[in-house]
Amino acid sequence: MLFRLGCILLSAVAAITASAAPAFLPYQADEHTLHLWHLDEAGAPFKDDGISPTPLLGLLHGAEAGKSPFPGFGAAVSFSLASDSTPGMRRSYGPILLAKPALDYGPKDNVDPPFPVTGHDGAFTFEALVKLDCLPQDAPGLALDIVSMDDDAGANRVFIFRIEKPGFLSFLPISGSAVRGGGLATIPSTGPHAVAVGEWFHAAVAYDGRETAVNNLKLYWTRLSAGNEVANLIGQGTLTADLSPMLGDFAIGNSGAYSGGGGPWEFFPGSIDEVRISGTARQPYDFCFVSEDAKYRAVELSRRQPVKTPELGMMLRQVSVAETPVAMPQPGKPLVLGWGLHRLDFDFGLLPGVNADPLAVRCRLEGLDDEWHPSARGMTMEWEMLDSSGSSLARRLFAVTGSSTGWEIDALGSPLVNRTEPLFVPEETKKIRVTVSSGTPDTTGTWVIDDLSLARSSSPGTNLWPNGHFGIGERINQIGGIPAGWERRGTEPAIARVMQLGRSSALGLLDAEQDHSALWTSTQELPVKPAKGGETFLLSWAESYNVIPGASLRATYLNVPAGHYTFRAITVGNAPEAGTTHLSFPVIVREPFWQQGWFAPAVVAACVLMVGLASFAAYRRRSRHRLAAIKLQHAVERDRARIARDMHDDLGTRVTVLNLAASFVRRAIGGDPEKARQQILRLESAARDLVNAMDGLVWAVNPSNDTLDHLATHLSAVAQEIFRDSPAKIRISIPPDLPAVPLRSDFRHHFALGVKEALHNALKHAGPCDVSFRLSVVNGDLMAVIEDNGHGFDPAAHREGNGLRNLATRFEELGGTCNIDSTPGKGTRAVFRCQLPQVPALPRS
Structure with a gap:
């Protein structure tokens, strides 16, 4: 029973393990399989299971068979350099798996016919499983060749499928010294298919055989993991012609080009397995990492969909x-x-x-x-002639596609070709701007420019363009450097880089991005004035390029003004x-x-509105002026009425007293001298009271006294005068820092009379005592406190006269309060509080 249970558990674990690991299987040859090397042998020869079999005989220079493959595949071949030094190994060449037993300079190591690499219509697919021992940029060689058919003398060159050190997957079709388009795409560095050391990936290139169609070449890079149902497309390219039918040095993991002492040092630092060459453009689902169910579904779907002629x-x-x-x-x-x-x-x-x-x-x-x-x-060089304001006067565009003469796979091994073009410069030109662009985002390839020169036709030896050799600038010995006077821009500025050609620097564009572009640009002052009517200059530079145009075209228009x-x-x-x-x-x-249709009506409406607002503001200003004048006039009339009332009530009474006293003196002066003398004393007292009343009236109407400080000084003088010869003692407390507040004359007059009456009451009714008078400003209110410790009185008791009631009414008219507290035998306390008023003023006209 336990044995049976253990078997069940082991079966379950095996099933789980099997389901967790991707069930990828080696290829089985079909009608399109031209060559198929599983590379499972322990050494050469390696069997070819394709319909045109060619065994691989040369495992050379440290390449090792029988290495660990991806699970489910027999074995792999390693092309990494051995750690020890094997005698006789040409380390300057690197490991290689060759069709022939040994390398040779000449036709002896060319692959034997028949060795087809394309179908009848020129279509093909090259693919392999690859595992890197280091990232591409850290590889010891110049490039990382996967599969190639190159040649030593250059006559029988066909193609190279490889990884470039900057991290590009590249396919180069070669015919002699000419490169017929190709494909270049950036290998992912992030995401599910990001390049990594020690992991297996599937690399493939497929061409559909249509020489005249753009994007007829596709590049794939896919991580070998469960769940993939299609290959990961990383870029497209264009072949302008089918591959050459010549036969060269076919090799895996390196280039077969050999010069007798070494090679181009392009070995693959890692392992390669399951290399297949097909005579058709394999569909993204027709690879080993796609399950049979997914393939079947994709094939059935393609069969059901009618074939449509491209619109x-x-x-x-x-x-x-x-x-x-x-x-x-x-x-x-x-x-x-x-x-x-x-x-x-x-x-x-x-x-x-x-x-x-x-x-x-x-x-x-x-x-x-x-x-x-x-x-x-393709890629473009644009020259713009600018006037003093920066506006464009003229423009010349130069475009490059295909490859330059003598292009040798990459810029480092390709010669620079001189190019001279005429450039018409208008008379008004002050500056010239040049822009070297990688073109539309789907354009890929390489363009290197050096020895840039701009010269007058009359002086072709004098270069007017500064730093034409790109030897001056910041970090010009590095790809990220910036030549003086230039700047890089674009959606992926890293495409624009400084290229190192031997000991010199050059301006370069290395574009493997399918969705991004970049450019170099420079604007320089033209140091000479063009001839009247304009002048033709000589423009020259040295260049090498291999540019693969994408499916996009570009049209550029400068200084487009307003319009439809x-x-x-x-x-x-x-x-x-x-x-x-x-x-x-x-x-x-x-x-x-200011040129749009709504602007003129808006300006007119704004002007009308501004005139209306100005008129309304002037009207309001005049109305406020008139209202203030009326208020001032009413205030003056109130003061005049008050003065007339005071003169009638107070001064008139006192004058009447003087008249009565004088008449008494006249009647008694002859018959009763003593009575006449008493009336004279009364007359003197009335005259003195009249003078005091006149002084108070004059003080009240004098505008120079319309301040709080003058009011405080006046009240202090009044208190001292009232208690001068009395038995009561007065203490006066007035702060020295009263605010500089202007006061109306009526406010001063009534407030002063109220305080004066309270002081008189204290003198008259309190008896001999101590009296205090305090004046202060609390929270914007003027407050006066008169307090004594005299006889006091009962506020609730009935009294004859209206003195206290009149006193309260006076302060209520000022908008204030009058509080009087008294206790018999304990003194009296009077508190007057009024808000400081604002003096009306005429507004400015």
């Missing part, structure tokens, strides 16, 4: 404004830009699957230029049956706000 049409892929991509509007909607002068780049192309070669593409921006112009393809435009592109077939198609895209550049 002859074009599509707009991207619009850039000032070299920055912008968001595309909804279909049928125009692209709306702000006012100003704009540089517009339109990236467009034919629909997928359209044969491009028999078609001529022309474009124009209606509203700016009605002429049809060819669009630019329509970008149009058309294709015209060279053959009558080719047909035509067109593309239309509206663009609106807004006018400056």
